[in-house]
Amino acid sequence: MRVARPRCTLGMVVRGGGRGGACESRRAPRHGAGRDGRRPGQAGPGRGRSGPGRMSRQAGRSTESKKMNSELFTLTYGALVTQLCKDYENDEDVNKQLDKMGYNIGVRLIEDFLARSNVGRCHDFRETADVIAKIAFKMYLGITPSITNWSPGGDEFSLILENNPLVDFVELPDNHSSLIYSNLLCGVLRGALEMVQMAVDVKFIQDTLKGDSVTEIRMKFIRRIEDNLPAGEE
Amino acid sequence: MRVARPRCTLGMVVRGGGRGGACESRRAPRHGAGRDGRRPGQAGPGRGRSGPGRMSRQAGRSTESKKMNSELFTLTYGALVTQLCKDYENDEDVNKQLDKMGYNIGVRLIEDFLARSNVGRCHDFRETADVIAKIAFKMYLGITPSITNWSPGGDEFSLILENNPLVDFVELPDNHSSLIYSNLLCGVLRGALEMVQMAVDVKFIQDTLKGDSVTEIRMKFIRRIEDNLPAGEE
Numbered sequence: 001m002r003v004a005r006p007r008c009t010l011g012m013v014v015r016g017g018g019r020g021g022a023c024e025s026r027r028a029p030r031h032g033a034g035r036d037g038r039r040p041g042q043a044g045p046g047r048g049r050s051g052p053g054r055m056s057r058q059a060g061r062s063t064e065s066k067k068m069n070s071e072l073f074t075l076t077y078g079a080l081v082t083q084l085c086k087d088y089e090n091d092e093d094v095n096k097q098l099d100k101m102g103y104n105i106g107v108r109l110i111e112d113f114l115a116r117s118n119v120g121r122c123h124d125f126r127e128t129a130d131v132i133a134k135i136a137f138k139m140y141l142g143i144t145p146s147i148t149n150w151s152p153g154g155d156e157f158s159l160i161l162e163n164n165p166l167v168d169f170v171e172l173p174d175n176h177s178s179l180i181y182s183n184l185l186c187g188v189l190r191g192a193l194e195m196v197q198m199a200v201d202v203k204f205i206q207d208t209l210k211g212d213s214v215t216e217i218r219m220k221f222i223r224r225i226e227d228n229l230p231a232g233e234e
Numbered sequence: 235m236r237v238a239r240p241r242c243t244l245g246m247v248v249r250g251g252g253r254g255g256a257c258e259s260r261r262a263p264r265h266g267a268g269r270d271g272r273r274p275g276q277a278g279p280g281r282g283r284s285g286p287g288r289m290s291r292q293a294g295r296s297t298e299s300k301k302m303n304s305e306l307f308t309l310t311y312g313a314l315v316t317q318l319c320k321d322y323e324n325d326e327d328v329n330k331q332l333d334k335m336g337y338n339i340g341v342r343l344i345e346d347f348l349a350r351s352n353v354g355r356c357h358d359f360r361e362t363a364d365v366i367a368k369i370a371f372k373m374y375l376g377i378t379p380s381i382t383n384w385s386p387g388g389d390e391f392s393l394i395l396e397n398n399p400l401v402d403f404v405e406l407p408d409n410h411s412s413l414i415y416s417n418l419l420c421g422v423l424r425g426a427l428e429m430v431q432m433a434v435d436v437k438f439i440q441d442t443l444k445g446d447s448v449t450e451i452r453m454k455f456i457r458r459i460e461d462n463l464p465a466g467e468e
Contacts (some may be wrong), residue, residue: 068301070302080339087321140306
């Protein structure tokens with residue numbers, strides 16, 4: 001995983017610099033040696049989206065992060081899932097939509113993460129696992145999952161969440177037994193890692209919402225992304 | 235504003251106590267002297283909702299709050315607003331839906347707030363304003379708005395948000411000029427205050443997303459809620 005610091009990140013916009021700021025690049029971080037981690041055509045923050053949730057540098061955005069309790073986030077996430085359950089006919093479609101939304105969040109969040117975390121390039125998947133669990137989860141969800149169940153080949157591991165903040169206050173109704181409530185997280189991880197050129201498969205294999213004692217996210221390394229094929233936003 | 239500590243709150247569930255926990259009450263805090271702050275028929279946490287976002291005590295929920303950076307919340311909120319913009323034909327309907335969702339969040343969040351904040355009963359609307367700006371906003375959004383523009387009668391004030399975390403990364407597309415992007419917050423305030431027996435009107439009157447230099451939320455005290463008329467969840 002190459003994690004070269006982007007020349008210009010969301011977190012470094014001069015306050016009051018106006019929309020878009022004085023900074024040319026709105027794209028995801030470059031990953032060294034003249035290669036662009038984003039594949040051409042892939043939408044960058046603030047570009048290529050029509051929805052109001054599109055990301056762009058905002059006047060007044062500062063490097064200072066706002067630390068908040070997780071409960072408002074938790075309840076807002078619940079409102080999102082509830083809305084999707086109204087919009088889609090079955091749980092599978094909701095799961096897909098959550099993953100897709102998460103992906104789009106992940107490809108944006110990575111830039112903020114690289115700017116704030118100051119992490120260097122990861123040398124292997126084990127180091128990537130450490131960065132995800134100990135820095136990223138702590139930063140954005142306030143928890144530190146444990147890393148377990150490595151595959152012999154070192155290409156798969158599990159993140160164990162003893163307390164998943166997304167499911168505070170939640171219990172699944174019987175008619176949503178196939179809902180993967182927190183599936184947004186899988187999409188976030190997949191999207192963020194894709195931007196640092198790692199294709200991964202991410203899925204929940206245990207979930208306290210379904211009676212398991214812990215929540216377990218399984219991450220499998222698929223391949224290093226080297227191509228520059230065009231890809232649209234999901 | 236009466237803010238008697240609830241006997242049993244979300245934050246005090248024994249870990250591993252099972253869904254619903256050992257604690258009888260799932261309702262909002264009582265407000266002294268045998269009166270129940272919730273009007274009969276109003277849905278309490280974990281009851282009376284069909285969506286998966288309904289709130290109930292979860293096994294494993296602890297009193298410890300998870301502090302997180304706001305960026306994941308911000309982007310998730312963006313996904314919610316984007317989804318609503320797909321679902322509803324015009325901005326006014328999206329605004330209403332955001333307010334309604336916020337209301338439902340507020341009636342749940344208040345219990346968590348009372349448990350964590352340890353605030354006592356407010357003697358007047360000025361004290362209420364202080365609690366909202368200095369404790370609630372700080373707790374759940376990581377910012378402390380300033381309180382200004384009091385009406386002569388002391389029944390209206392403004393909260394000035396210099397940096398609204400909800401709008402980091404966001405700019406409104408031209409075809410959503412009527413969208414009140416952060417309207418969820420108005421609903422949250424309205425819902426939470428209703429649970430402590432204050433009917434308030436809450437609206438945005440300035441918004442950095444619309445070119446204003448700050449974001450201003452105007453809060454107007456309407457009346458003290460004394461009746462016990464049944465009211466459903468919005």
